[in-house]
Structure formats: structure tokens, C-alpha cells
Amino acid sequence: MGEHKQEWDRLLLILPFLAIVPYLYSTGESSTDYWWLIIATPLVFFAAIAIAGQVWNGDEVWVNRLKEGGILGLGALSVSLSAAIWLIYDYLDHHGHLESGDPFSWLSFDVLTYDSDGWSVASSGFSGIGFGIYLDAVSIMLLFVATFLCFLICWFAIGYMTTDSINDNSNHRFFAEFILFSMGMFGMVLADNFLWLFIFWEIMGLCSYLLIGFYYWKESAAYAAKKAFLTTRVGDVFLMIGLLMLYDIYGSLDFAVVFDDPSTGVGGAAVDAAMLETALLMLFIGAVGKSAQFPLHVWLPDAMEGPTPVSALIHAATMVNAGLYLVARMVPFVDVHNHGVVGMEDLGLIIAWIGGITAFMAAAIAFVQNDIKKVLAYSTMSQLAYIFTGLGAALWFFNHDKHHAGALVFGGALFHLFNHAMAKGMLFMASGSVIHEVHHAHDHLHHGDDHGDHDFDPQDMRNMGGLASKLPVTATAMMFGSMSIIGIPLIGGFWSKEIIVGKTWYAYFNGADALLGPALLILATAGMTGFYMSRMWFMTFAGKPKNELVDHVHEETPWIKTPLVILSIITALGGFGLALYGIVDWLSGDADHLSIHKATLLDQVIYELEHAFLPEDEQVRMIGWTTIALSFILGPIMAARIYGGSLKEGEQATPLVHWLTSLSSKFGNQNVDDLANSQFADALQNRLYFDDLYEWALGKTIIPFSNFAAWFDANVIDGVIKQIESNSVLGSVQIRRVTTGSARDYILMAAIGALSIFALIWGVSG
């Protein structure tokens, strides 16, 4: 404990950071004047940590006192967090949108336009690009998610990273990149125009590349990093094209300008729906890349090559949410109730379809994964797909002037984002805890000579089992997280998932025939989610240990438990609480307040549950119950039958999870080896061969083509030059041969030359 006390002392260093915002607040400053702290602090500390870490690499103070920059990073993030909370507080206090204006004009320029008088510089309509902030409920929610989770994950990472011997003296890289990543997300959420959104979006792409490739010497990590960057880059490029189109349509990329009246373009022209829809689809492709949706999903599982905090960061706090945020920003364009452009239903349908397909596919693949982080990765993909489906349905509703339903599912989808982020952040940290402790136990068991035992994989759930008693906090956290993801009634994700599934079906019943597919897919996925999340938990924590080292596992690393506890509480209670406060309406912009507006708490609970089950429609209510049945009953029970089991004799888990382990042993034990060896399972193991397909396509097209191009350049284009050169040399040798050395030849040639010239002249002049 003394040692731990010393560790906590390190935290004293962040107190000055924490004091900054309260000080500013106390001087009576306005939070909107200090939003830049959220971005600037991490940016400055990114450079500071990166450079200082390299200069003082291995230095005693740097390593022990500053945790190789981790403390500085945490401090910077605490500034961001406190500034964000300040901003949120003010926002909730003032109830309304908040725009800072452009503190500086980043790029100013003119545009030429054509009219009957010819070309001239456009006098109005087109504006340059500045930078400021734009806050509404969506960005406030995301800002909180990002700053809060980043802070917690950084906290967790200090414990996780600095106790891993393989990271010797390179953690400054991690922390620097980590806070830059965070900065990217903060900036993206705050930005008041599409270009700056894109800029921070790309920064996140870079950081994901850097962090996934943190263990750069591992070929798989280097490869995964490259894959992540390139796959998202494909999306980004389309996103950029979308931006270009938007600028052309509206003459500005500022949210304030564009959202003011999306049906009127630059110079008062009516916006062409087809054009705008194409532009938005381009944006959506970008979102698909970033949020790892089909068909640009291939990078996400590989991204598990990064350290576990990075996975938490990418999957919960930052990157994947970016895509959702972007799609959420499309609502004003299609909201016909509010100057939206008519005739863009297809957009919502496409988004919903992509979501449905991804949700189902990812859940299916998650069935067969044995790597604890991979299961979570596919779960992320699947849950994000839910949100996309919900947003797609929302867009469809909005465009059909079904504002109320649209707003509901829109808010529900965003609420799901919140729930998922909290749960998934915790799940990843918990899985990190498991991996970390298993790894330590393994090292401990083999006395550090793990160099000879590369085959051991601390992430493989087949090496675990029965950890519930060894890692009580982790097991509890993971249980709550899984429940939230599965959608166990009243816990976190339940509130939002029910809305998404129900409303998607509602849309189908109300004329969106094309939504049947996604609706069915996400319904099925609900059950599948129940199965694979339970499977993961049971495989890890329940049953008898499958490996001797489980006995040596202890929860002992400092820094790791705190965030798990905090997030467990939020996951377990936060969803319910926020739902009661009407967060769905608030997020969709229908309500200005987060408050209980029914007379009693019970009324409010019933009201919110009705939101989810939509009492006025019997069909939808049926769907709601089906969802619960599938996700709560069928999935977990099947998982328990196959993977469940009670702990070893004498082991005792905490009361919070004890019931689960003992319950899981009640459903018997079914052997699924046959199924696991089937061809279908094989295809799932191979991620349905998408990666292979892409690699094959690249290997067969671009690579040979580029090699050909290189050959072509060296031998044809430059070959022409070389040919000229060699022909000149050849001609030179030939022409020098004419000089035979014999004087009479010279005379002869001169005579012949002269005569032929005379003849020529004679011929010419007639």
C-alpha cells in the first residue's frame, strides 16, 4: 500500500492543471472565450512530451516522477476536461446553440462566377474558411464523452503502459500521441465548419496510425497501422470530395451558414437534391471508413494490434464516434420540417442498409473470435452499425416530414452512442486489465524469460476461465459493460437500442419498404449480441480455469481500477438516469432542458419506457418484446449452455457477479466443436474473406500496375531520352568515320558536296 501511496503522490502534479479552469471561472471569464484551451493544451503538450521524452529518454525523474509524460498528458487532458465541463455547464445554463464566430479567418479567398457580363469576382455568397466553435446538444454530448473518456483512459494507461517492460522508455511516444488523438476528437466535435471537422478527423487518422503501430517492430502492428490509415483514407478522400461539393453548393462550409437554410444554395439558388444527396453520400463514405462499417470495416479488428488503452480510445472515446457525429450532422439537410431539401429518402435508406449489414456481419464474426479484444472490436462494429441504422431511419423520417418519429430515433441513436461509448470504454479497459494481469502472471510464472515463449497469447480467452474471483473489480465492470451492450432491461444500452430497433421497424411499417432488410438484420443482431457478449464473459470469468497461470493472476497494478469503478457506476446507472432526464428529446433538439417533466419519478419511468416500446403501435410493441426476448433470454442462455460454468471449488467471487457464475452453470453444457470446425465457422474466422479479397485485388491490380509504371518511366519515357543520347553517340561515331584521314577523300567529298549543293540551288531556283 505504501508503494501505491507513492504512486498517488504523482497525481499532485496535475493539481495545477486542474486549477486553471476554476481560476478562470472565479475571475468571471466566459467559458466561450476559453474553448481553445480544450484544443490548445493537448496540442502543446503533445509537442512537449514528444520532444522532452526523446531528450530525457530514460531519465530517472522523467520515468518515475512524470511517468514518461503520462502525468503531463493527464494534466493536459484534465484541463480539457475541466474546460469542457465548464462549457457544458454554461451551455446547459443558457439553453441554446452557441457559436463563437471566427476568431481568425484561416483561409480567405475570392471566387470567380459567371454571369451574362462574363466572369467576375463573386461579390457575395462565397466565404473563406475560418475557425470557431459550434455547440449544440449533439456536440455537447460528444464533447463530454470524449473529454471524460480520454481523461479516464489516460489515467488507466498510466498504469497499464508504464508497468509493461516491453514499452521501455518509449511511453512518451504513447502519451504524446494519445493526447494528440484526444485533441483531434475535441477539435472535431467543437469545429464550426466542415473543413475543420475534416482537419481534425484526419489528425485522428494519423494518431490511430501512430498508436496502432505503437509496437512498430511487430510486423502485424506495422501492417495493421498502415491498413487502418489507408482504409480510413479511402473514406476520407470521398469525404473531402463531399466537402468540395458542399462548398460549391453553399459557398461556405460553416455549419451556421449551411444549416441556416439548407434548401437555398449560394446566391439564393435552389439546391439540387440529387447533387446534395451525392455530396452527403460522399460524406457518408467518409463516415463508413472512420466508423469501420461495411465495406471499409477491415481495419478495425486489426487495430487491436495497438496497446489496449488505444483500443479503448478508438472504440469508445474518439475515432469511431466521429463517423456517427458526421452523419448526425446531416440531419438539417434532410429535415424538410426545417428548410431541409425534399427528395433525399435514399440517403437514409442507404445508411440504414449499410448499418444493418455491418451489424449482422460483425456479430456473426464475433461468434467465433477467441481473442478477447477482437470480440470487443466486432462488437463495436456491430453496435456502431446499430446507431447508423438508427440514424438512417431518422434521416428517412426527417425527409418524410415525420419529424416526431425522426427526432425520437435520432435522439435514441445518439443516446446509444453515449451508452456504447461508456460501456465499450470500460469493457476495453477491463479487457486490458485482464490481459495485463494474465501477462504479468505469465511473466511471473516463467520468471521473465518470456522471450522463449512467444506462442503464449495473453489475449486468448482459451487461456483464461474462472477469473471472476481473481479479478473482482474487472469482472464486475465487464459484467455491467456487457449488460449494457446486450441491452439487459433498464441498464444503459437497453434504452437506446430498443428505440433504434423499434423505430426502424416503425419506419418499415410506415412505408419504408426498403427498410425491411436492415430492420430484420438488427433484430437478429440483438439476439446475437446477447450470445457473443455473454460468451466472452463466461469464457473469461466463469467456469474452471483452463490454464494453470490463472492461479497467479492478481489485480495489483495501480491506476487501473479507478476508471473501471467510475465507469461501472455510470454504465449501470447512467443510462437509466439520463433516460429519465429526457436525454433522448434533448439530444434530438426537441427539448431544451435535461429535466424530469412528468409529475412523479414513476410517471417519468413509464413515459420513457413507452418511448422505447411505442405503445400506440401494437406491431412495434411486439418487436420491442421480441428484441428483449432475443437479447436478454435467448442469446445469454445459449452462451451459458456452451461456455458457462461455476468457479473452481473454494473460489469466491464478489456478490455482484457471483450470481452470474453460478447461474451460468445451471444451463447444462453443450459441446459445439462440430459447429466450430464447420466451413461456415472457418469463413467467419477469416472475416468472410473480405481482407483477402482486398489484398488480392490490390496485389493483382495496383501493385503490378505501379511496377509497370516504374518500368515504363525508366524505359519508355526516359528511354526516349536515352535513345536520343545513344543515337547521338552512334551518329557521332558514324559521322567521324567520314573523316578518313586521307586528304584526297576530303577533296573528293568537298567537290561532291559543292556540286550537289550547286545542283540543289539550280533545281530550286529553276
Added chain:
Amino acid sequence: MIESDPLTFITLTPLVVGLALLVLPYIAPASMADFTRKIARSFSMGIALAIFAITSALFLGQIGNIDWLDITQGQYVFQNESVILVESIGVRWVVGVDALSFPMVWLTAMLIPVSMLVEWDAKKGHIFHPLILIMEGALIGVFVVLDLFVFYVFWELTLIPMFFLILVWGGDDRRYASMKFFIYTFTASVLMLIGILVMYFNTGDASLAGTLTGHHFDLVSMTAQASGNGLIAGEGLRHFVWILLLIGFATKMPSVPVHTWLPDAHVQAPTAGSMLLAGVMLKMGAYGFLRIAVTIFPESTVVFTPLLILLGMASLVYGAIVCMGQTNLKRMVAYSSVSHMGLIFLGIATMQPLGIAGALFMMFAHGIISPLLFAVAGAFKHHYHTLEIGSMRGIAHHSPWLAGHMMLGWMASLGLPLLAGFVAEIAVMIAFWMTFGWLVILPALTLIITAVYYLTSMQRTIFEGGDPHVGVLPDTMHREEPRDITWHENAGMFVLVALTVLFGILPFIFWDMMSDWSTEFMLETLIHAMNSQGVKP
């Protein structure tokens, strides 16, 4: 002189001092010769820094107090009293800068000390550094003179120090490379010279004209004349001259298909040489194209826009694809320069102020980024004795600074936001979409290709390698202990990194005046041509 005629001062000082430092050791008495040799390196550096200081002072308004946004089209600041050089044919020493040329001058003044710093330990430093100083004079001269004869003189003068830099300090195949570099670009520029002469004999300002010929080389007067009735009578001849100029400038830029001198020259050149070659010399092409070809023949530029697109697109896309097939780091970086320079033509072809400003900023940003790339590649050559991608792995462990600079440089070059290159790219792209619509898909896809080759090259050099403490060292190391870059390489790269970030985050430092210039440029020249040629969106 610094106060009254700063441009002449910063042009001639490096030339004179560099030449003196080169020649003095051979004609001065022995003791003085030794002394000169000893101080040549630091003295060159001192002069280079002084010139950088003066140039920065010019920018910040410390000298002359210039409002850069207030310069109207065709007006030049710091213009001197013209000095007659050759009266018979009307050659004058006229210097002046505007928003088109000044960023280039500043870039040159900045890059010279940096490249000197990077190669601070070059062999025969008492020749190397003065040569770079001479290079500085020649390069600045190209950007500041406003007399086409003198412009051409400086244009070719840059070849000579570069020829020696490649020939004496270059790689194994430096003979071929230096010859090819010189002859290739010389051939193109003599064709350009014909174009200049055709322009020359159409000039008519009697007050400037040479006594023998009755014509003059004064660019300002030519521009004024061109904006009236067009400098040259006859559209056919105008187009022809435009094409001749294009050949000269496109080769320098270089644009596909006249780019093949560049990879050879770059691969063989010493680091400082590559840095200057990529950083400034390529920009001479773009600068000259805008300053002469577009300004004086706007109609031809409008007529030949499809050609510009074709060239730009070919450079951009084809250059990127060829990059992917390269196995030599420097070659790859060289082709990436080809690819990026394509964007300049595209930016001009958009005929939008935004596109032209983007092209200008591309010139500037690429002038910061590509030297960084070449400094990194040079450091690989220096410390690992090879440039083969894939002959080593996991270098990041041995050379963390190098890996860091490489990472940043590579990212900047592939257009990562908040780094200088992105600003130019996005500007050109926006303008490109406005003018050409879906054709934008090609440059956009190129962004992906660019990412592919850059990431692959990093993966196969600084990353991978299994055990972090060992990595895979190239055979060329001969069991040498791998080292990180030296302090001076590091310092030089740091400057470039800092500027890349600075201009990525705060592009408006130079962007505003470029954008301003572009708008005025469109208004004064191109817009008339577009209207008269009946260009419609």
C-alpha cells in the same frame, strides 16, 4: 544599400562572397589562403543567416514598411532605380518583388542556411558552403529580377553550382546524373529563350529600348504592353511562344513527360543539393510560368487549359503511381515531387483565384516539406549507407529522431491537415471541383496512392524488424553501430518541421498575400482572356 535597395543586396552579396571564398585561396598569399579556407564554412553560414534576417525584416516591415496586402497587380515593392547593363540591346538591372515572388525569396533565404546546416560536416566544406552561397544568389536572382535577359542569366546560373554539387559531392552515378541534369534543363531553357526573344522583338517602349535593337527586356513594360493589345500580334505566334515557354518551365517543374532528369539528379545529389533542388529550383518553373507565360499570354493560357490539365493530371496521377513502384527512397521522394508539382498546373488551370493561390501555396509548402523529405533520405544515406526501401527494418529504435522527422515529413507530404501541404491541396481541390467537377476524382484518388507509397516506405524502413533492439540493418552497414542523426542534421530538420507545422496551422502568414495577389491577377489578366475566349463554366 540594405535600406535603399535590399533586393540587389541580397542577390549580389551571396554571389560575390561565395565567389570570393572560392577563388581567394588560390590567388591570395599562402597565409591568407589558409585563413580563407578555415573561415569559408562559417563565413558562408553567417552571410546566409544575415540574408535570411534581412529577408525576414523585409517581410515583417522592418525595412521599407510594406503592407503586403496593399500591393496592386503589376506593382513591385523594393523596386530599385534601374541600372542599364547592356544599353545596345536594352538590358537593365531591375529588381522588385510582389506576393508571387516574395514567399519564394523568403523560402530560399530560409532554406540555404538550413541546407548548409544539414550538411555542416560536408567534405571540402570550404568549397561546398561557398557553392551553396553562390546558389543562393542565383536563386534569389531568378525570383527578384524583372528583366528577362537577367532572369534568363540567373535561370541558367543556378545550373552551374548545382552541377558541381552533384558532380563532386554526389553519389556513385553522379557523372551521368550531373550531365543529364545540366543538359536536359538547358535544352528546355534554350527553347524558352527563343520564346523570350520573340517576345523581345515585339516590345516597343522607346524609353527602355536598346540603342542597337530598339527593343527591351523589361518585364514590367512587357506586361503593361500585353495587357493592352497583347504583346505579340497573331494568335498563332502567341500560342507558339507560349508553348516554348511552357517547355522551359514545365521541364524545370518538372512535369510529365519531361521529368526524368529529376529522379536521377535527386538520387545522386548530396543532401543539401537535393534540398535546394526540390525546395527552390523546381519552384522556378512554376514561378516563371506564372510570371511570364500566364501573365503575358493569358489568352493562350486559357486556350491551352486542357493541355495544362493533361500535364498536371499526368504528373499528379502518373507520378504517384510510379512512386509506388520505386524501391529507392530518394527516387520515390523525387517522383512524389513530380506528383505534387502536377497540382500546381491543376491549380492554375482551374482559373479560380483560389486555385492559383493554392498553387502558390503549394510552391511554398512543397518548398518546406520536400527539403525535409530529402534531408531525411539523405540522413538514411549518411548513416545507413543505403537508400533501398526494404533493406532495413525497425530503424526507429536506433534513430528515433530520424524516424520522427521522417514520420512528420512523410505525413506532411501526403497532405495531412495542420501541416503545410494540406492547405494547398484543399485549396486547389475546392477550386478544381468548382471548375471541373467530377474530374476531381483523379486527384482525390491520388491522395490515396500517395498515402500507400509513403506508408509502405515507412513500414519497410523504420518499422517492423521483429525484436525492437535489433531490427534489420542493411548490409551496407558492415557491422557498424547504428546511430541517430547528428546534431546539425537534427537542428536543420527541426527548423523545417517547425515551419511545416507553423504554416499548416497558421497558413495565412503567407496565404493572405498570395490569395490577394491571385484575385488581382485574375482580375487584371486572366479574366479578360476568359471573357474574350468565351469560357463558360
Added chain:
Amino acid sequence: MLTTEEMEYLLPEMVLVAGIILAVLVPNLGDSTFRIPLTRTRIPIFIGGTRFKTTSNPRIPARIAILAFFVAFVYSFLEIKTASGEVGGVIEITSFTRMMSFVFYGALLLAAIATTYRMPARPSARAPREKDSELRTEALISALMDNRRQVDFHILLMMVGLGMGLMAMASNLFFMFVAIELASLAAYILVAFHKEEEVGGEAGAKYFIVGSVASATGIYGMSLVYLWSGDLDFDALAASWAAMDGLDPFAVVGVGLMLVAFGFKVSAAPFHLATPDAYAGASSPVAGVLATASKAMGFVALFRVLIEITMPEEGEALWFVLLAIIAVVTMTWGNLAALTSENPKRMLAYSSVAHAGYMLAAIAAVGSGLGDSSTTELVLVAIVFHLTILVLFKLGAFLVLGILETEGRSHRLEDLHGLAQRDPLIAGSMFIFMLALAGVPPLSGFLSKLLMINGIVNISAGTGSTNADAIVPWAETVDPVFWLAMAIVLNSALSLFYYLRIGLVMFFEAPENAKPLRKTLHLRNTILVLTVLTVFFGIGSGAEYLLDLVETAVSAL
């Protein structure tokens, strides 16, 4: 006899004649006496006997020659602006003649300076014997070459100068021919001067035979012209030509045959074939004289015949197409052949052929008759300017080879290897000469080439149709003369290859012999001065001054 005034006109030539006489006399001065018959009184007659210490100095003839050329050179220079006069009906002195003699004497002065080192004095040189080793033989031969015939060489050099000087001021075709013959015959001997070497005699023989055939052809052509007009005075010929009704075969064939002779002098293809052989066999200063002064002489003759006599007032000259074709063939042939030449002297010879091509192209542009008098003057200024500064860098390059020759021969590219290590300044100078030859700015070679191209462009570029709205229709209408400019620039680019190669081997290759170059103080300084002048006349006041001079000269043509 000449009047005082006429003597003054001809002062440089007089000095040369005096120089020749002195060169004959002075080295023979000694203590010889003549005994008056029947008495014992000996009257010193000073010719013969044991020579005095001063007069026995083998460098005396060189000094005399240098002095004579220097006086002639300076006097010509001073007279350029003011010269005018006439002597005996066949000599007419104008600014132009003095400009040209300025060039001639300058070139010969440099050659004389260079030769001082080629032939250092060692009084006791003996002929090799059969038993001598090969090395020894070589050394002895070289000593012999060094030692002997100082007088002969410099007398011949002065004779060449005299011939050239007179040639420039001839106002009569026949007199011009005689003067050319005087210069040529002396030059033949100079080429063959190293008769101890196998190539010396051969070079001389070839140059002599081909040259003689050419001059015989020229004289025959001149005789045809005489048959046609009956008077060989330039003015009279020009008048007859202008008055000629249609084409008189005598006149046309006569002029054509004369062109052959002058074509040989300027080494135009296909009459240039002996040129490289001659240069390669001759010593470097002599080759330098052939490449500069002798070529200038050829161009003066071409001016006389082509511009003064046969150029019509307006319209295309008869010889326009002929000359254009010859020009293009010449420059291309020269450059192509030089491309792979491994002998620096041959390379310079071919380069000199190429330069002849450029200048012929410029004359052809004049012959197209498209330009007005001012453009014609511009082109002529360009050519004369080029001929003038050619002395600086072409001869300068030969002088560098001359330095190398003092330690052997300079007939292989390898001899230049690593020159930068042996003497950086000389190597740098050589590189500058090469760049000037290639026409790289800011050197004077660029200015002259630019002026020529400018003249051609000036004359021709306006001829294209102004109604053409695209390149191809324009290119179809433009006068073909325009493409001569293209040919020149493309050839310049081609030529860069071999010029740079010289720089390459000097700075890149390791020297075969790492010893520092022999100390040849005057020669080295001369080369450095030439280098500085090459740059000085490239741009700025130097160029302006020289252009002004040339302009004065050309306007007197």
C-alpha cells in the same frame, strides 16, 4: 612610296614588317667583323660571328613578335572608332578593318605569348642517336623542338598577322586573295611546324593540300568573276552585280567557287574535313589561331562577297538557301562529331566547325532579305561580336591545352583528367571557357549567341501569318529562316554534352599525373585574364563597351 599619312594608316602593318625584319636580324647580331681588304682594320658588321649574350637569348624572337603584335593590337584598338583612309586603291581602312585587325592581332599576340613557353631555350640540345633509349629520344626531340626555330616560328606568325591585317583592309578582290594566300601559306608551315613528330608533317600536308585546292578553286572562281566584270574592285563588282540582268553563269559560278575557298577557311561542311586533322597535328596556339583569327578572316571574306557584293537591295539573295543548308549541316555535323571525340583538340576543332555553322546561319538570315537594314546590322554585329570574343574563350581553351602541351602532348582526353586537382584555377578557367563555348549565361559566349538568335528571330518571327489562330497554321506560314534559330538552340544543347564532358573529367576523374602543372607564369596569367574577360564581356559595361565598338565597326562595313 607611301606618304606619311598613309604610313600612319598602316602603322600596325608597318610594325609587323619591322618586326619581321628585326626578327631576321636581331638573333644574328654578333661580334663578327669585316676586315677591310688589304688592311688589318676590322670593321664590326655585327651580322654573324659569336652572338652577344642578349641576342643569343632564344626568346628574343618571341619578344620581338610579342612587342610587334602588342603595338599593332593596341594601335588597332585605338583606331577602331576613328579609322578611315585609303591607300593605293586597293586598301581601304575603316572601323571595320581595324576591328578585324584588332581581333587578328589579339589572337596572334596570345599565340605568341603561349609559344614562348612552348619553346623554352636550351642552347645545347642535340639530336637523338640510335642507341638512345626511347624515353631519352623523346626528351631530346622535345628539347630540340623547344630550342630551334624560334625565329622561324615567330616570323611566320607575324607573316600570318600581316596577311590577315592586309586582307581585312583590301578593297579589291584580287588583293584580298593575295593577302589570304600570304596568311594561309604561312599558316600551312605553322601547322607543319613540328616536323619531328609524325603527325606534324601529316597535319601540315593535309591542311596544305586541301587548303591549296580550295584556294585554287577560289582563285579560279575569282578569275571567272573577272571574266564577267573586268574589274575586281568591290564597289565595281557590287555595281555590276546589281546591274546584272538575270543570272550570268560566269558570275554565279565564280562566286560559288569562291564560296568554296572561303568555306574552307571558316571550316564549313563539307569543306571542313581537314580542319580537325590540322588542329590535332598542330601545336595548341597554332590551332587556336586557326580556330579564331583564321576563321574570322574567312568570315570577313564572306562578308565582302556575300554582303557587299551579292546582297540585293531587297529580296532574297541568291545564296540564301545554299547558305542555310550549309549552316544547318555544318553545325549539326560539328556537334555530332565532337560528341564522342576523345581528343580535346579535335573536339575543339569540331566545336569550331559548329560555331561556323551558327554564324553562317546568321548570315543566311540576312540573305533571306526579310529584314531591314537595322536587323541586318544586328546580325552582323552579332557575328563580329562572336568572332571577337571567340578569341577569348576558344583561344583560351587552346592556351589551356598549351599549358598541358609544355609537359607533353594534349591529344587525349586523359591528359585533362583531374586538372582541378593539379591547378584549380586553370581548371576553373577551362570550365568557364567551355561554358562560354556552349553559350551558358552570363558568359560572353551567351551574349553573342543570343544576339545571333535574336537577329534571326527578329528577322523571321514576324513573317508568320497574324491571322493564324493556332500553332500549326502559323508554323506553316512562318519563313523557314525561323527554324534556323531552332536549329541553333537545339545544337547548343547538343554541344553542351561534350563541353560539359571536359568539365567532368577535369573535376571528377583522378589525374594520371598528380604533379602540379608546370609554372608558366605569363601564360597562366594570360589565361586568367582571358577568363575574367570572358565573364566581363558577358554582361554589364564590358559587354556594352565591346558591343559599341563592334557596332561602330559594322556600320562602316
Added chain:
Amino acid sequence: MIEASWIAGLGVILFGIGLIGAFSRKNAIVVLMCIEVMLNAANLNFVAGALHHGSVDGWVFTAVAIAIAAAEVAIGLAILLSLYSTQETISLDEATLLRN
């Protein structure tokens, strides 16, 4: 009276003979003689011209041309001698050390 044109005609024939001889004969001495023949052709023309135009110039030219021819022969023989002394040949086809 011999017509001037006859003389000129003879000149043409002589010149032709000389020229053809100059490039068809290997022996340098013979080539030298051919050159003399060519010069004589010119001399004939001068004479014819003098007759035709009735001017004295032609005669003077002839005299001077003969002198030139004499000088040329002297120099030529001397050079050929030196060629012979080093290469022991006066065949133009054999003295080809310098070529290409």
C-alpha cells in the same frame, strides 16, 4: 585571233583536269601538280579577261598568281618532305595517323 571564250574554255578543261587529278591521285607530288594546273586555269581566265575587257589588270593578276603558285609549290614541297621524313611516304592514303 583567239577568242577569249576559247581561252576560258581551255581554262575550264584545265581546271577540271586539275580537280579530278587532285582527288584521284594518291601521290602528293602529283596532287601538287594538279593544284598548279588549277591555278593555271585561273591564270588563263585572267589572260582571257584581260583580252576581253582590254584592261591591264588581268595581266598583272596573272603575274602575281604565278608568283603565288611558285610560293605554294615551294612550301608544298617542303611540307611534303617533312611528311616523308617522318612517315616515309608521300601517299595521301597512307598518311592517315590523324583521322576520325
